[in-house]
Amino acid sequence: MGFCTQCGNQIPNTEKNCHYCGAVNEGYVPPKVEPKQAAQDYNARQENHMEAQKFAGLKYAEGEVEVRTYLCSDIYSPSSKGYLTVTNKRVIFQGMSSGSRVNQETWLDGVSGIDAFYGKDINTSKIIRSIVLMIIGLIVMMAGSSSASYDGMGGGSGSGISLIIGLLFLGLGILQLVLAFQNCFILSIYSSKTIGCSISIGSAPQNMIGNGALYTLKSRPTVDTDRMINELGALIQDLQTYGNQAVVKWKKR
Numbered sequence: 136m137g138f139c140t141q142c143g144n145q146i147p148n149t150e151k152n153c154h155y156c157g158a159v160n161e162g163y164v165p166p167k168v169e170p171k172q173a174a175q176d177y178n179a180r181q182e183n184h185m186e187a188q189k190f191a192g193l194k195y196a197e198g199e200v201e202v203r204t205y206l207c208s209d210i211y212s213p214s215s216k217g218y219l220t221v222t223n224k225r226v227i228f229q230g231m232s233s234g235s236r237v238n239q240e241t242w243l244d245g246v247s248g249i250d251a252f253y254g255k256d257i258n259t260s261k262i263i264r265s266i267v268l269m270i271i272g273l274i275v276m277m278a279g280s281s282s283a284s285y286d287g288m289g290g291g292s293g294s295g296i297s298l299i300i301g302l303l304f305l306g307l308g309i310l311q312l313v314l315a316f317q318n319c320f321i322l323s324i325y326s327s328k329t330i331g332c333s334i335s336i337g338s339a340p341q342n343m344i345g346n347g348a349l350y351t352l353k354s355r356p357t358v359d360t361d362r363m364i365n366e367l368g369a370l371i372q373d374l375q376t377y378g379n380q381a382v383v384k385w386k387k388r
Contacts, residue, residue, distance in 0.1 A: 137162035151384055157377060199224045202385050203370060205359040207322070207336055217336065219363065223374055223382050226324055228334050241333035245326040246371050251364050252321040253356060258314070265311035272304030320356045
């Protein structure tokens with residue numbers, strides 16, 4: 136810890152600027168970052184920036200500067216990507232897929248809160264569906280076996296078909312059970328300038344047929360999830376408080 140030479144308040148040595156008056160911290164000690172890790176982080180940010188620009192063609196207002204772009208969603212089927220971009224004026228989420236697109240944004244100076252969740256999503260409806268399918272499969276298999284025994288056929292063609300159908304239902308039930316337990320990431324950004332949640336990632340409308348971009352709203356954790364959760368609040372706070380000084384600070388990181 137050290138003291139600000141401008142206002143005299145105690146501030147940590149890891150901060151470039153005083154939280155109280157905004158003056159430069161003379162005792163600033165930059166954090167130690169392994170060169171290899173720093174290069175990897177920089178390359179990842181550049182890749183996200185280029186991908187977002189390529190797919191979204193995001194346009195900036197006069198004096199607006201991109202500070203960070205995070206990959207929020209990367210879904211294989213249907214192929215779709217979602218990016219959260221933070222500028223010195225806005226926070227923007229864009230989901231893109233072939234033939235469709237979704238956009239949510241809010242003014243940076245109005246951001247009043249962030250909620251984030253990263254963990255397991257247990258879908259009870261899929262669990263119930265899996266149980267029903269497996270019960271049907273077992274009933275079909277037992278019915279086929281009983282019919283074969285009654286007819287004295289010892290496993291003829293009828294029982295074989297019943298076995299196949301029963302196994303099919305069992306397989307579908309097991310698949311539903313596996314899909315019921317998925318990693319989940321939910322992000323909500325609130326603004327004092329709007330009613331409700333300005334940006335909400337982690338839920339989507341039920342009818343998504345033909346609208347692949349909406350799948351990006353049902354976000355799953357990506358390589359950027361941890362980094363985004365760790366720094367998003369501090370990034371927005373710095374931009375709201377220090378403006379262009381924060382832009383320089385975060386673009387160097």
